[in-house]
Amino acid sequence: MATTNQPGKQPLSEKLQQQASQLSDNIQSSQAWNSIFRPGSIFRKGYTDSPRNRSYVIMNSVLYHLHPVKVKRHAVKVSYTLCLGGLSFFLFILLTVTGIFLMFFYRPTAAAAWSDIETLHTSITFGLLVRNMHRWAAHLMVLSVFLHMARVFYHGAYKAPREFNWVIGVILLTLTLLLSFTGYLLPWDQLALWAVTVGTNMMGYTPVFGNEVRFVLLGGVEIGSDTLLRWYVLHVLMLPFVIVIFMAIHFWRVRKDGGISGPL
Ligand code: HEM
Numbered sequence: 001m002a003t004t005n006q007p008g009k010q011p012l013s014e015k016l017q018q019q020a021s022q023l024s025d026n027i028q029s030s031q032a033w034n035s036i037f038r039p040g041s042i043f044r045k046g047y048t049d050s051p052r053n054r055s056y057v058i059m060n061s062v063l064y065h066l067h068p069v070k071v072k073r074h075a076v077k078v079s080y081t082l083c084l085g086g087l088s089f090f091l092f093i094l095l096t097v098t099g100i101f102l103m104f105f106y107r108p109t110a111a112a113a114w115s116d117i118e119t120l121h122t123s124i125t126f127g128l129l130v131r132n133m134h135r136w137a138a139h140l141m142v143l144s145v146f147l148h149m150a151r152v153f154y155h156g157a158y159k160a161p162r163e164f165n166w167v168i169g170v171i172l173l174t175l176t177l178l179l180s181f182t183g184y185l186l187p188w189d190q191l192a193l194w195a196v197t198v199g200t201n202m203m204g205y206t207p208v209f210g211n212e213v214r215f216v217l218l219g220g221v222e223i224g225s226d227t228l229l230r231w232y233v234l235h236v237l238m239l240p241f242v243i244v245i246f247m248a249i250h251f252w253r254v255r256k257d258g259g260i261s262g263p264l
Contacts, residue, residue: 068255075260080155084148088176089247091141098134099236101126106186108232110225113188138180145176157261165253168246175243182235188228196231197223 010018027033028045037044038060047053058064074080105124106116120127149169152158158166181199185192200223204214219226254260 066251068259072259072262074263080263081260082147082151084144084151088141088144088148091137091144092243092247094137095134095141096240098130098137101130102134103236108186108228110188110228113186113228117187117189138183142176142180145173149173155261155263162253162257162261165250165257168250168253172243172246172250175239175246179235179239179243182231182239185228185231186235193223196227200227 025045028043034044038056041047041060042057055069058067058069102120105120105127107113117131120131122128152166152169185196200214200217203217204210206213215221217227217230218224219230
C-alpha cells in the first residue's frame with residue numbers, strides 16, 4: 001500500500017506492464033518479426049486502421065487473400081450460395097486427409113488389398129472410423145458438387161462472364177465422379193470387382209476405340225492385379241493432382257469474374 005502512494009515510485013504492476021510492452025515493441029520492430037509479418041499486418045508495429053492498411057492486411061495474408069478485398073453483401077449471405085462450393089472443397093480436403101491415413105495401411109495388390117481393409121476394420125486404432133469418414137465424404141462430395149451445379153444453374157450464373165468457369169465446373173464434376181469410381185475398386189471385394197467389370201465392359205462399346213479403351217482401363221484383357229494398381233495410382237495421385245489444378249483455376253475465375261453473381 002505504502003509503495004503505491006509514494007511520490008516518484010511506480011507500482012510494481014505498472015512497471016511490469018511497461019517492461020512487457022517494451023519487450024513486445026522490441027520484438028515487433030525486430031528484423032526477424034518484420035520479415036515474417038509484412039506491412040499492413042495487424043501483428044506488425046505501427047498498424048493503423050486505414051482503408052489502405054485494410055487492403056494490405058487482405059493482400060499480404062495468404063489466408064485472407066483467398067477472399068477479395070471487398071465482398072458484395074449478397075455474396076456473404078449463406079442462403080444465396082448455400083456454401084455448396086465451399087462444402088465440396090471442404091469435403092475434398094477431408095478426403096485428402098483421411099485418404100492419406102488409409103494409405104499407411106493399404107497395399108494395392110490382389111493378394112493384400114481386401115485383407116488390409118479387414119485389418120483396418122479390426123486392428124487399427126480409428127481405422128474403421130477413418131475408412132467410413134472417407135467413404136461418406138466421397139458420397140457427400142458427389143452430392144454437394146451436383147447440388148452446387150444445380151444452384152449455379154438456378155441462379156443463371158453459367159451465363160457471361162462466367163461461361164468459362166461453368167466449363168471448368170463440368171471438368172471438376174467429371175473428375176469428382178472419376179475419383180469416386182476409381183476409389184470404388186480399391187477394397188477389392190465382390191461389389192467392387194463386378195462394378196468395375198460392368199463399367200469397363202460398357203467402355204468397351206466406345207465407337208472405334210472400344211477395345212483399346214477397355215484394355216487401357218483394365219491394364220490387360222480382364223480385371224486383375226494390374227487393374228487395381230492402375231486405378232490406385234489414378235485414385236491417389238493423378239486425379240487428385242489434376243483436380244487441385246482445376247480447383248485453383250475455378251476459384252481464380254470466381255474472383256476474376258467479379259465475385260459471386262448477383263441475385264436474380
Ligand atoms: C469439385 C467441385 C467444385 C468445387 C470445389 C467448387 C467450388 C466453388 C466455390 C467455392 C464457388 C464459390 C461460390 C459457391 O460456393 O457457390 C464456386 C462457384 C462457381 N462454380 Fe463451382 N465448384 C465445383 C464444381 C462446379 C461445377 C460442377 C460447376 C458447374 C458445372 C461449377 C460452376 C461454378 C460457377 C459458374 C460458379 C460461379 C457462381 C456464381 O458466381 O454465382 N462448379 N464453385
